[in-house]
Amino acid sequence: MALWLHSLLEVAVRYWRFSRVMVMAALLGMAFSSLGGVAQADFTATISDSASNPYAWVYVPRAIEVTTGDTVTWVNTGVAPHSVTGANFDSGNLDPGQRFQWTFNQAGTYAIYCSLHPWMVESVVVSDNAASAPSE
Numbered sequence: 001m002a003l004w005l006h007s008l009l010e011v012a013v014r015y016w017r018f019s020r021v022m023v024m025a026a027l028l029g030m031a032f033s034s035l036g037g038v039a040q041a042d043f044t045a046t047i048s049d050s051a052s053n054p055y056a057w058v059y060v061p062r063a064i065e066v067t068t069g070d071t072v073t074w075v076n077t078g079v080a081p082h083s084v085t086g087a088n089f090d091s092g093n094l095d096p097g098q099r100f101q102w103t104f105n106q107a108g109t110y111a112i113y114c115s116l117h118p119w120m121v122e123s124v125v126v127s128d129n130a131a132s133a134p135s136e
């Protein structure tokens with residue numbers, strides 16, 4: 001085989017391999033953007049009863065903003081049992097150090113309260129994750 005033909009083939013093979021990698025990268029990028037392009041964010045809230053006045057016990061923060069598919073974890077950092085209770089879920093009593101997780105798949109505003117101390121309230125605002133995703 002002529003030397004010039006051999007080197008021409010070598011260049012062609014290299015280019016083909018490179019373009020195959022580029023096509024894979026493009027396909028992966030499309031796959032990720034169709035999933036929303038943004039990693040699901042997890043959110044952690046705490047339940048605090050450090051105040052001597054029980055009426056000052058709180059969820060921290062008092063308002064949480066997430067998008068659909070996000071998981072919120074509540075950790076009881078206090079010394080008394082508490083709950084994370086919503087319209088469609090209930091953690092039951094969480095002893096100090098215990099945690100509860102809930103994944104919000106439906107957009108909306110969720111009112112959270114403690115079934116043991118109902119004045120402890122928190123709101124979770126869930127916006128639609130698809131609304132912020134790039135159109136296809």
Ligand SMILES: [Cu+2]
Pocket residue numbers: 057081082083114115116117120
């Ligand atoms: Cu409580």
